[in-house]
Amino acid sequence: MTTFILITVTGLGLAGLYFLLASGLSLIFGLMHVLNLAHGALFGLGGYTAWLVMDRLSVVHDPGLRFVIALLVAAAVGFGAGGVMERALIRRLYGRLVDQVLLTVGLGLALVALFGGLWGYDPLVLDQPRWFGEVTHVLGARIPNSRLLILLVALASFGGLLLFLDRTRHGLVIRAGVENPNMVRALGIDVERSFTLVFAVGGMLAAIGGTLGAVFFNGISPALGTNQLVFAFIVVVIGGMGSVAGTALGALLVALTQQYVNFYAATGLGDVAVVFLLALVLMIRPQGLLGKVAP
């Protein structure tokens, strides 16, 4: 039973990482119909930013406080990078799917090469507060605090994103824009500004995910984000494009399936099981579990 709880909590932590990476992808595709294949690089950017802060900000002695600063700086860098990516590159290619794919694949590869050139291809281990390595007893299971922290930050991000979409005018514009951007324009709203904001928020969430991913995977390497991108896309398709709640549900299903199958069946089979899960959802509900059928 304690093993089951440990695996479940680890799966929930992984689900949190998938959610952070996939929610931006889902909103970007839902609103702009852009498949951003460079999104994984923003996850990596967040991880490296956090590593730099933890490594260089020696003026802050308390590692816990330094980690909080690292998380905030990574979030800000991800926000800026996502916004710049949309303004400088993607904006010119709306409606040109093939060009978008070529550009974002190229950008993703270039950023991975840049990270490798700057910091090498071996994983860099993030300096972590001692508390992360300690354990908390949950129903008899010894759960590493880092897993609980990842879960908490992912839940807070989910809640924050829902509040943003539900309670702000920007959120209202984004939700409407996912349904019908032309009608939003016809109401006098500059929906292109929301495009930039969605890219920026998506970049921020991915960078937060990268910071936590560096803790979860015990280090950050150039292709870490790009490797996770495949699962993030599966999460988005299972959950339904453009649905934040669907993304959260998809992340839970994918991560828990991976963890349980890897442990109870055979290591490595988890990824195969996820592909079967994807096929099953596509057969039963092609628009995703909480997605809407395109008009």
Next chain:
Amino acid sequence: MTMSMTLPDPSEPLLVYEDLNVWRGEAHVLHGVSFTVPTGRVTALLGRNGVGKTTTLLATLGLLPAGGRVSFAGTDLIGLPTHMIARLGIGYVPEDREVFSGLTVEENLRLAERQGEKPRYHLVFELFPDLALRRRQTAGTLSGGQQQMLSLARALLNPNRLLLIDEPTKGLAPIVVENLIEALSKAVGETTVVLVEQNLGVAAEVAEQAVVLDEGRVVFSGPMRQLVADSDLAGRLLGVSIR
């Protein structure tokens, strides 16, 4: 330096189309369309299916690329982004309502609020009391008639100078059409309207001017009563008989 705002002269047309050409993909849909829309009047844009009525409205709003000239109160609309065109004071009621089905009635209306303008909630809730009762209801769960009310309410929420209304009665039951036309007539007042309508009876009831399109060209432009009075002309242009 002082700035003065010139009010439109009611004797001048509010909207002028000159040699409007629109392509949708490979198809040349509008071939040099020219007509004027008088200020403060309802102009019906009529014609058989597929002659370019909706295309004219979409091109006016910048939702389709167009050549030629569309002038609204002296401002050339061609090349302007859609949101800027709408902010000039143009409200749009699309053919298939296009309410945001995942948002509530209240959210649909809140989205239509424009910065610097006082939203006219009292007006829309007076015209469509059903919407006031259903503020929290998701728009996708409303009936067709209620969705049409919401679509009209969105356009009427701001004091627009021009309303582009595309087939408001399409697919609605006769009793709903009657209520809708009554509300529309009340709401429009002095506002200039371009109304696309398949139902000639409805168009004749509310419009003073008529423009008939055929194969992307203007084949009639004049008083509605002239069109209605000449059943041969109406039959030839619209394929309907008028009793």
